[in-house]
Amino acid sequence: MTIEDREEAYLVTHALAKDTLSKIRDVETEQVAFRKGLVKLGRICGYEIIDGAMDTEYVAIETPMAETTGERVKGLDDVVIINVLRAATPFVEGLLKAFPRAKQGVISAGRDEEAGMNEDGEFPITVDYVKLPEIREMDTVIVADPMLATGSTMCAVLDHVLEDADPENLFVLSAVSAPDGLLRVGDAVPEADLLTVAIDDHLDENGFIVPGLGDAGDRAFRTK
Numbered sequence: 001m002t003i004e005d006r007e008e009a010y011l012v013t014h015a016l017a018k019d020t021l022s023k024i025r026d027v028e029t030e031q032v033a034f035r036k037g038l039v040k041l042g043r044i045c046g047y048e049i050i051d052g053a054m055d056t057e058y059v060a061i062e063t064p065m066a067e068t069t070g071e072r073v074k075g076l077d078d079v080v081i082i083n084v085l086r087a088a089t090p091f092v093e094g095l096l097k098a099f100p101r102a103k104q105g106v107i108s109a110g111r112d113e114e115a116g117m118n119e120d121g122e123f124p125i126t127v128d129y130v131k132l133p134e135i136r137e138m139d140t141v142i143v144a145d146p147m148l149a150t151g152s153t154m155c156a157v158l159d160h161v162l163e164d165a166d167p168e169n170l171f172v173l174s175a176v177s178a179p180d181g182l183l184r185v186g187d188a189v190p191e192a193d194l195l196t197v198a199i200d201d202h203l204d205e206n207g208f209i210v211p212g213l214g215d216a217g218d219r220a221f222r223t224k
């Protein structure tokens with residue numbers, strides 16, 4: 001178990017997560033390496049969630065040599081992953097390596113960058129598309145978005161996810177978070193476990209995380 005308890009969030013402290021995040025933070029890391037880094041980070045975070053939050057059960061197995069007892073992770077079929085378009089797409093690809101049978105939901109949510117942040121440090125969010133699977137009480141829901149900046153997007157996304165659902169476990173998973181976003185989401189949805197690889201210093205006047213990694217969507221999709 002390598003998730004370190006923090007007051008407002010849990011940190012994914014696996015050395016490879018930190019190594020991979022450092023690589024994708026680098027301005028010299030180009031699109032393909034950036035995208036692959038996000039995939040790798042998603043896989044590592046998925047393994048960390050399994051290690052930290054999921055139980056195992058003993059099972060009888062027969063090897064080619066003998067009968068023995070092994071362990072199996074419980075609840076792998078009760079996982080729902082929510083992909084927050086668009087920057088989460090490679091991150092979710094990695095998560096699916098850890099949870100190949102997860103049900104998936106998609107929410108397209110974007111900040112209105114032109115409107116900018118209001119005096120409370122929030123962005124107007126446009127939600128264009130919502131397609132969610134059934135979320136049952138027994139489910140573990142992972143809402144994945146590599147960047148948690150002001151938290152405006154995540155709050156809008158969680159409104160939809162929790163509209164008709166009360167899952168057993170709810171993880172908000174990001175690669176890089178700003179303190180503002182963690183506090184906003186933590187206040188709005190206290191039942192969520194906030195999981196992140198790094199808590200950065202601050203937001204700039206445009207709502208970008210500093211030091212951060214820039215615009216994750218643009219870097220992964222090469223739109224700027």
Ligand SMILES: O=P(O)(O)OC[C@H]1O[C@H](OP(=O)(O)OP(=O)(O)O)[C@H](O)[C@@H]1O
Nearest residue numbers: 086087110111148149150151152153217
């Ligand atoms: O915490 P917030 O201040 O809401 O910012 C975080 C959001 O900003 C980015 O998405 P963006 O709106 O750039 O959309 P994109 O993924 O399509 O680039 C990022 O992927 C988050 O969804």
Ligand SMILES: O=c1cc[nH]c(=O)[nH]1
Nearest residue numbers: 149208209214215216
């Ligand atoms: O720093 C930030 C903030 C929001 N979205 C990003 O992609 N990066």
Ligand SMILES: [Mg+2]
Nearest residue numbers: 215216217218
């Ligand atoms: Mg973006």
